[in-house]
Amino acid sequence: MTVQQLSVFIENKSGALVKVLRLLKQEDIQLIATTIADTADFGIFRIICSQPEKAYQVLRDAGVAVSLCEVFAVELDDRPGMAADAIELFASEGISISYLYSFLLNGKGILIFRTDNAEKAAGIITANGLKAYNFLANK
Amino acid sequence: MSYQKFFNPEESYSRSEIEALQLERLQATVKHCMDSPFYKERFREAGLSPSDIRTLDDLKKIPFTTKQDLRDTYPFGLASVPLDKCVRLHSSSGTTGNPTVILHTRKDLDEWANAVARCLWMVGCRPEDVFQNTSGYGMFTGGLGFQYGAEKVGMLTVPAAAGNTLRQLKFFTDFGTTVVHAIPSYAARLYEVMCEKGIDPRKDTKLRTLVIGAEPHSEDTRKRIENMLGVKAYNSFGMSEMCGPGVAFECPEQNGMHIWEDYYIVEIVNPDTLEPVPDGEVGELVLTTLKREAMPLLRYRTRDLTRILPGECPCGRHHIRLDRMKGRSDDMIILKGVNIFPIQIETILMQFEELASDYLITLETVDGNDAMTVDVEMKDLFIDDYSKLQALSREITRQLRDEILITPKVRLVPKNSLPKSEGKAVRVVDTRKKY
Numbered sequence: 370m371t372v373q374q375l376s377v378f379i380e381n382k383s384g385a386l387v388k389v390l391r392l393l394k395q396e397d398i399q400l401i402a403t404t405i406a407d408t409a410d411f412g413i414f415r416i417i418c419s420q421p422e423k424a425y426q427v428l429r430d431a432g433v434a435v436s437l438c439e440v441f442a443v444e445l446d447d448r449p450g451m452a453a454d455a456i457e458l459f460a461s462e463g464i465s466i467s468y469l470y471s472f473l474l475n476g477k478g479i480l481i482f483r484t485d486n487a488e489k490a491a492g493i494i495t496a497n498g499l500k501a502y503n504f505l506a507n508k
Numbered sequence: 509m510s511y512q513k514f515f516n517p518e519e520s521y522s523r524s525e526i527e528a529l530q531l532e533r534l535q536a537t538v539k540h541c542m543d544s545p546f547y548k549e550r551f552r553e554a555g556l557s558p559s560d561i562r563t564l565d566d567l568k569k570i571p572f573t574t575k576q577d578l579r580d581t582y583p584f585g586l587a588s589v590p591l592d593k594c595v596r597l598h599s600s601s602g603t604t605g606n607p608t609v610i611l612h613t614r615k616d617l618d619e620w621a622n623a624v625a626r627c628l629w630m631v632g633c634r635p636e637d638v639f640q641n642t643s644g645y646g647m648f649t650g651g652l653g654f655q656y657g658a659e660k661v662g663m664l665t666v667p668a669a670a671g672n673t674l675r676q677l678k679f680f681t682d683f684g685t686t687v688v689h690a691i692p693s694y695a696a697r698l699y700e701v702m703c704e705k706g707i708d709p710r711k712d713t714k715l716r717t718l719v720i721g722a723e724p725h726s727e728d729t730r731k732r733i734e735n736m737l738g739v740k741a742y743n744s745f746g747m748s749e750m751c752g753p754g755v756a757f758e759c760p761e762q763n764g765m766h767i768w769e770d771y772y773i774v775e776i777v778n779p780d781t782l783e784p785v786p787d788g789e790v791g792e793l794v795l796t797t798l799k800r801e802a803m804p805l806l807r808y809r810t811r812d813l814t815r816i817l818p819g820e821c822p823c824g825r826h827h828i829r830l831d832r833m834k835g836r837s838d839d840m841i842i843l844k845g846v847n848i849f850p851i852q853i854e855t856i857l858m859q860f861e862e863l864a865s866d867y868l869i870t871l872e873t874v875d876g877n878d879a880m881t882v883d884v885e886m887k888d889l890f891i892d893d894y895s896k897l898q899a900l901s902r903e904i905t906r907q908l909r910d911e912i913l914i915t916p917k918v919r920l921v922p923k924n925s926l927p928k929s930e931g932k933a934v935r936v937v938d939t940r941k942k943y
């Protein structure tokens with residue numbers, strides 16, 4: 370029910386983002402979803418991509434500050450209110466979402482998120498029959 | 509009311525009168541230095557005795573005194589009088605390594621006040637004036653130094669101290685302040701807030717004279733400040749080792765700072781060879797105190813780079829003129845009038861295990877004010893958590909502020925992203941407009 374996500378430290382200066390993207394392009398690594406927040410001095414560029422371990426190695430070798438971690442990926446039907454219902458499950462158990470991003474893929478809504486309690490969150494996902502999403506299996 | 513032109517008779521001495529007085533005072537100072545264990549030992553090592561100083565040129569036989577000597581003898585090892593004769597000390601900021609301490613007897617404080625008063629008198633300050641000092645008081649010598657000097661002139665003094673700009677402006681208008689002492693960046697800030705509050709310095713205040721110093725600034729900056737506030741701005745030079753302000757000061761010609769040669773002997777040396785540089789060339793300023801009781805200093809290497817302006821000054825004073833300071837022969841940074849050594853910053857940064865060893869200090873002028881940015885490289889891996897990164901950057905900022913007394917902007921940057929120069933890390937970039 371988790372997928373590997375790359376987190377890349379991006380300085381707030383021109384060229385920082387494109388450097389990372391170009392490195393991935395050169396290795397034919399495809400982006401599936403990304404997110405970057407807007408802060409004054411730096412950003413964390415979070416990436417779900419094909420071949421995350423290879424991507425991690427490529428970026429590390431190029432001297433990019435990067436880490437690889439597991440985040441939850443849940444598949445929802447593409448209908449209004451689905452995300453609300455899913456997140457409410459966590460809220461009612463007192464679990465905080467550290468960050469979340471979502472996108473549509475092949476007619477399904479995908480939620481990517483991290484919580485402050487991975488073990489408990491995994492239990493909730495299983496107990497409520499939320500469908501884990503596996504990008505690599507769907508490729 | 510009409511006043512005399514010169515505050516002290518020494519101010520108008522001819523060259524030969526100045527030099528005769530210097531020799532007399534140098535010989536007395538050297539003799540007095542033998543009451544300091546430090547200098548007694550220095551002279552013994554150099555095989556020198558006070559009676560060897562027969563001419564001003566003999567000064568060159570005496571070894572230099574350095575800031576390191578002050579640190580090594582911290583706190584009172586350079587005193588030439590018993591401590592019970594001392595009434596005040598001033599100490600440098602910072603907690604990295606030993607600070608430097610300067611001791612003063614009552615007479616030292618009186619002479620210091622006299623030197624500052626002479627400077628202020630020279631630019632037209634008179635007992636009718638109202639003098640407001642925006643310097644920090646306490647250990648920072650720009651506070652008490654100007655305070656006693658201004659009182660000696662007989663001005664009404666407003667010891668407003670640093671900060672609280674709105675209150676400063678209220679004092680200007682309520683008390684009719686005519687003379688202000690401020691570092692250049694704060695003068696610009698005062699104007700900015702005046703504009704915000706709809707105060708026209710020309711109409712709504714009686715400001716006439718501004719004393720600026722402690723912070724390197726260009727002629728352009730001076731002109732800008734003069735135009736903004738409708739004042740004449742005079743450059744002031746001093747350092748805590750030489751009491752503080754009152755060492756050298758511009759006369760109404762605004763072309764170089766007269767250094768009071770009845771108080772100091774001036775040498776300009778090549779910082780590498782320590783040989784005198786030819787007249788008019790830039791080198792390191794070396795000063796010998798001539799009237800100090802508690803802590804006379806012989807051939808003190810100030811680390812400030814400057815030159816002696818050639819020629820006579822039309823103002824009628826024969827005390828030589830120093831050009832604006834051109835920089836430092838060590839790595840000391842002067843920011844908003846505060847002295848900072850990069851090692852102070854490095855020591856703090858190295859205590860953070862999240863950080864790698866490279867950092868870059870950038871000094872800039874932002875909206876007319878000095879600003880410092882510290883870029884710090886993080887270690888290879890980092891935490892995927894905005895709040896932790898921001899907390900880290902805040903904690904670094906807080907600790908730096910506690911050390912250097914100035915709040916820098918701290919930026920976290922990836923490893924190996926800072927510029928290197930021929931393999932050697934660049935530590936300080938100064939883009940401020942200064943000279």
